[in-house]
Amino acid sequence: MVDLKLPKLPDRTPVRMTISVAPELAAALAEYAALYEQAYGRGEPVAELVPAMLAAFLESDRAFAKARKGAGAGKAG
Numbered sequence: 001m002v003d004l005k006l007p008k009l010p011d012r013t014p015v016r017m018t019i020s021v022a023p024e025l026a027a028a029l030a031e032y033a034a035l036y037e038q039a040y041g042r043g044e045p046v047a048e049l050v051p052a053m054l055a056a057f058l059e060s061d062r063a064f065a066k067a068r069k070g071a072g073a074g075k076a077g
Helices: 023-040 046-060 062-072
Strands: none
Touching: 023 046, 046 062
16 A cells, blocks of 8 residues: 555535524624625625634634544544
8 A cells, every 4th residue: 555645635525504593693694795705806605604704713712622632632543
């Protein structure tokens, strides 16, 4: 077997999720999408922006990262 430096890529199959949000949040997301288009000159649907927003939020949450790191400490890898 060839010993490649790049490990096997993880499963990247999207998982569809359906959520309901309050009208105020829906309006705020629409406003954000409008500002995004203004900032970057290209519009994106809210449904495309939300996954990136959630990922950025999780990446910036230090308590979550710490808890996640602690939870993975006991796993064999």
